[in-house]
Amino acid sequence: MQSAPVQPWYKHLWPWIIIGMLATSVFLSLTMVRIAVENQDTLVNDNYYEAGKGINRSLDREHLAQQLHMQAQVRLDKLTGEVEVRLKGNSQPAQLTLNLISPTLESQDRHVSLLPANEPGRYTGRLDSAVEGRRFVELLGEQDGHAWRLFEEEKLVADGEILLGDEPLKGDEVQRP
Known part of the structure; x- marks a missing residue:
């Protein structure tokens, strides 16, 4: 076999x-x-420890805005790129800074310097490109050498208006005396 x-x-x-x-x-x-x-992910903030330490400075600025009773109505014109802010409260700074911060992409952040217009409490500036969608909206001003800040998360729409300073502070669960 x-x-x-x-x-x-x-x-x-x-x-x-x-x-x-x-x-x-x-x-x-x-x-x-x-x-x-x-194709690495872009980090909006790569130093989280320093950002975490900075929360107290941020809350101090937001507390000052609250004490000054600051509110702002922000209007973005999609066609012309004009930014108009109507400011209410006990501060009328010489200049404001508006930051429209993307939650994920730093390249989509927009920063606008706003100067006083022809009537009290009205500030204008110009955007280079239209901004829509979810953004962190930060308005910075100064009163007597101390910076204040209005900061909220908003959904921006074309030719829409948003109101800053109308929501309670986030991250401030413990009230200060």
Whole structure:
């Protein structure tokens, strides 16, 4: 009785299927590593520790805005790019700064310097491009050498208006005496 000659392993189909699956997974893994390295996520703030320490300074500015009874009505004109702020409260600074901060992409942040217009409490500035969607809206001013800040998360719409200073402070659960 003659047994069939045994073929070498490389002439069988199954070892090549297994090797092919392993080679494919290695190739795809290396491709994913390359994509991850070339397209890194942008961090809006890469120093979270310093940002965390700065919360007290931020709350001090927001407390000052509250003490001054500051409120602002912000209007963004999509067609002309004009930004108009109508400011109410006990502060009329020489200049305001409006920051429209994207929650995820620093490249979509917009910063506008606002100067007083022809009537009290009205400030105007200009945006280079239209801004829509979810943004952190920050309005910065100064009173007697102390900075104040109005800060809220808002959804901006074309030619819409938003009101700052109408919501309670977030992150200030413990009331100060």
